[in-house]
Amino acid sequence: MSNVPEQFTGQAAMNEADGKAYKTQPWSYTPKKWSEDDIDIKVECSGVCGSCLHTISNGWPSPTSYPCIVGHEIIGEVVRVGDNVKHLKLGQRVGVGAQAGSCLECDACKAGLQQHCSGKGGMVGSYQGKWEDGSVSQGGYADYTRVKGQLAVPIPEGLESEPTAPLLCAGVTVYAPLKRHGCGPGKKVGIVGIGGLGHLALQIASAMGAETYALSHSTSKIDDAEKLGVKRDNFIVAKDVKATVEKWSNTFDIILITAPSDNLPLDSLYFKLMAHLGSIILCALPETKLPAFYAHALVGKSLTLAGSLIGGTSEIAELFDLAAKHDIKAWTEARPMSQTTQTLRDMDAGKARYRYVLSNKKQ
Numbered sequence: 286m287s288n289v290p291e292q293f294t295g296q297a298a299m300n301e302a303d304g305k306a307y308k309t310q311p312w313s314y315t316p317k318k319w320s321e322d323d324i325d326i327k328v329e330c331s332g333v334c335g336s337c338l339h340t341i342s343n344g345w346p347s348p349t350s351y352p353c354i355v356g357h358e359i360i361g362e363v364v365r366v367g368d369n370v371k372h373l374k375l376g377q378r379v380g381v382g383a384q385a386g387s388c389l390e391c392d393a394c395k396a397g398l399q400q401h402c403s404g405k406g407g408m409v410g411s412y413q414g415k416w417e418d419g420s421v422s423q424g425g426y427a428d429y430t431r432v433k434g435q436l437a438v439p440i441p442e443g444l445e446s447e448p449t450a451p452l453l454c455a456g457v458t459v460y461a462p463l464k465r466h467g468c469g470p471g472k473k474v475g476i477v478g479i480g481g482l483g484h485l486a487l488q489i490a491s492a493m494g495a496e497t498y499a500l501s502h503s504t505s506k507i508d509d510a511e512k513l514g515v516k517r518d519n520f521i522v523a524k525d526v527k528a529t530v531e532k533w534s535n536t537f538d539i540i541l542i543t544a545p546s547d548n549l550p551l552d553s554l555y556f557k558l559m560a561h562l563g564s565i566i567l568c569a570l571p572e573t574k575l576p577a578f579y580a581h582a583l584v585g586k587s588l589t590l591a592g593s594l595i596g597g598t599s600e601i602a603e604l605f606d607l608a609a610k611h612d613i614k615a616w617t618e619a620r621p622m623s624q625t626t627q628t629l630r631d632m633d634a635g636k637a638r639y640r641y642v643l644s645n646k647k648q
């Protein structure tokens with residue numbers, strides 16, 4: 286017999302008005318019907334991601350279903366293991382990112398890239414996803430969560446939970462495309478935006494051996510960037526587009542855009558900063574349409590304009606190894622789960638430096 290309760294309790298927005306105000310309250314729900322592919326996790330902590338804000342405030346094109354518990358940078362202890370889950374055992378510390386389920390059988394799933402699952406039902410998000418029994422998945426601002434075991438990644442011993450939790454979404458979201466586009470020694474990599482994603486991208490690109498640059502609106506984060514591994518000469522204030530282009534044109538092999546903006550200066554700025562054959566990567570979604578397609582600039586320098594969606598378990602496991610080796614840590618402030626409402630509001634107000642983590646260990 287397991288000691289896992291029949292109902293799980295989390296911090297939920299109960300309706301759209303509460304969600305828009307980021308107001309949460311304790312709410313208990315019955316988890317999806319148990320299958321032998323599942324595990325139950327006693328949640329230790331869960332990072333606060335931009336997607337959590339969008340979802341809880343009904344900011345995506347597909348409407349949020351309430352009550353809604355968000356949180357998809359989840360770390361906790363395995364407290365129940367299905368018979369078909371062979372790589373995990375009771376008591377093990379694991380992490381779950383933005384995906385809690387998938388078909389487990391298609392080529393993407395077999396490669397550990399479940400975010401691209403093409404099987405029946407596709408990827409099940411860690412919150413607001415649809416399980417095979419028709420229930421809606423609920424996220425990590427809770428005491429427990431139930432996920433497919435294959436979607437949980439063991440956490441290496443040396444990594445502390447709180448600064449590691451944000452690697453599960455923010456970290457892998459930037460790691461996966463950096464790796465795919467050849468980030469490494471001899472490459473010049475510009476990171477646009479120093480926030481939840483960007484502060485991890487700077488550490489990760491440096492750890493991968495690239496010459497790393499930060500592109501920001503102002504000098505306000507230059508000291509932080511230096512602590513994140515960026516030389517002061519590589520901190521670029523891109524506010525004056527003309528001056529920036531004059532100094533840095535044809536420089537970058539990769540520009541990773543982590544700050545979603547409705548007016549990305551692709552044509553006026555980023556295309557010009559790219560070296561030929563370079564890749565410009567969008568890994569965060571603006572709330573409105575992307576700018577028009579700039580064929581001339583892309584063709585002229587043989588550039589790649591690429592997108593990237595989070596990362597799968599194989600990429601998360603690689604990132605954990607890199608983090609253990611290079612001491613990559615999210616800069617986090619941990620707060621008790623009972624402060625979810627205030628924390629979401631502070632995140633929305635841009636106060637995070639650079640990630641909040643909600644923890645069941647804090648009172």
Ligand SMILES: [Zn+2]
Nearest residue numbers: 334336454455
């Ligand atoms: Zn996220």
Ligand SMILES: [Zn+2]
Nearest residue numbers: 388391394402
């Ligand atoms: Zn699949």
